[in-house]
Amino acid sequence: MSTINRTGTFTLGDRTVKRLGYGAMQLAGPGVFGPPKDTDAAVAVLREAVASGVNHIDTSDFYGPHITNQLIRKALHPYRDDLVIVTKIGARRDSDGSWLEAFSPEELTQGVHDNLRNLGLDVLDVVNLRSMLGVHGPAEGSLEAPLSVLAELQRKGLVRHIGLSNVTPAQIEAGRRIAEIVCVQNHYNLAHRTDDALIDDLAIKGIAYVPFFPLGGFSPLQSSILSDVAQRLGATAMQVALAWLLRRAPNILLIPGTSSVAHLRENLAVAELDLPEDAVAALEGIEAHADTA
Ligand SMILES: NC(=O)c1ccc[n+]([C@@H]2O[C@H](COP(=O)([O-])OP(=O)(O)OC[C@H]3O[C@@H](n4cnc5c(N)ncnc54)[C@H](OP(=O)(O)O)[C@@H]3O)[C@@H](O)[C@H]2O)c1
Numbered sequence: 137m138s139t140i141n142r143t144g145t146f147t148l149g150d151r152t153v154k155r156l157g158y159g160a161m162q163l164a165g166p167g168v169f170g171p172p173k174d175t176d177a178a179v180a181v182l183r184e185a186v187a188s189g190v191n192h193i194d195t196s197d198f199y200g201p202h203i204t205n206q207l208i209r210k211a212l213h214p215y216r217d218d219l220v221i222v223t224k225i226g227a228r229r230d231s232d233g234s235w236l237e238a239f240s241p242e243e244l245t246q247g248v249h250d251n252l253r254n255l256g257l258d259v260l261d262v263v264n265l266r267s268m269l270g271v272h273g274p275a276e277g278s279l280e281a282p283l284s285v286l287a288e289l290q291r292k293g294l295v296r297h298i299g300l301s302n303v304t305p306a307q308i309e310a311g312r313r314i315a316e317i318v319c320v321q322n323h324y325n326l327a328h329r330t331d332d333a334l335i336d337d338l339a340i341k342g343i344a345y346v347p348f349f350p351l352g353g354f355s356p357l358q359s360s361i362l363s364d365v366a367q368r369l370g371a372t373a374m375q376v377a378l379a380w381l382l383r384r385a386p387n388i389l390l391i392p393g394t395s396s397v398a399h400l401r402e403n404l405a406v407a408e409l410d411l412p413e414d415a416v417a418a419l420e421g422i423e424a425h426a427d428t429a
Pocket residue numbers: 158159160161162194195224266301302321322347348349350351352353354356374375391392393394395396398399400402403
């Protein structure tokens with residue numbers, strides 16, 4: 137039985153979520169495109185997550201596309217009252233799986249309706265506007281037009297809360313003048329710490345910071361410092377990476393992704409891992425050795 141309650145909770149919009157959640161992107165096929173090899177295995181991961189107490193799942197209708205949301209619906213609908221599904225709009229896939237911007241009012245509105253239909257919901261709890269001004273990392277530029285469209289969809293009652301993804305501090309500040317921003321989802325992990333100052337600033341403002349690629353994403357974290365600490369603590373490198381994030385700031389919500397029940401169990405067991413001070417100090421050395429580009 138998982139003990140994920142040990143990691144505490146955070147208020148996301150008007151809902152309380154556990155700090156240890158699950159990211160569903162890895163459930164689609166290779167390259168987050170098309171169906172998984174084994175649909176039953178994907179369904180089993182989702183059911184295991186919720187049975188273990190996870191009440192925060194991150195997704196998007198452009199994963200697959202449509203596939204990941206359809207898997208969530210198949211596995212978990214009707215949803216538990218405490219489950220918060222966070223999705224994102226702003227991108228689309230073409231026929232070969234490329235990730236393209238979808239910022240027109242029609243595309244954004246369609247994105248919300250696609251999420252509603254494929255998840256089987258009447259209203260979406262939280263929708264992140266995913267900036268595609270830069271595909272691989274935040275790039276400055278105005279998000280006023282797409283965010284205003286999302287705010288209008290919120291006023292119509294299709295969306296409860298709004299977040300931003302792949303954004304700069306300036307875009308968050310500008311965004312907060314258009315809509316209440318309840319979460320920011322950016323690339324961050326032990327080796328990629330561009331957002332250090334931003335995380336602390338958002339913590340003061342009560343805004344959740346949800347790191348994507350917490351384990352390194354498509355290139356899982358590899359570091360001798362990380363392996364040494366993990367060995368010393370009798371944990372795995374991935375568990376140490378997650379434990380460090382949980383300790384890094386109280387507004388960090390974890391959504392590690394996996395397509396495997398065994399990895400899911402391993403990741404959720406991080407709730408029982410307390411990092412001693414000397415381990416934290418050693419882990420601080422990782423970024424200095426990492427390619428943080
Ligand atoms: N907003 C954005 O632009 C954006 C971008 C990317 C992702 N996301 C969200 O963030 C979530 C997390 O990111 P992510 O899934 O891409 O990356 P991640 O959580 O950093 O890492 C996932 C990778 O690590 C592997 N893994 C997971 N647990 C493991 C374990 N215990 N031991 C060894 N390997 C393990 C997975 O493989 P297995 O399947 O084999 O376990 C997968 O290859 C996604 O699910 C998605 O919801 C958002």
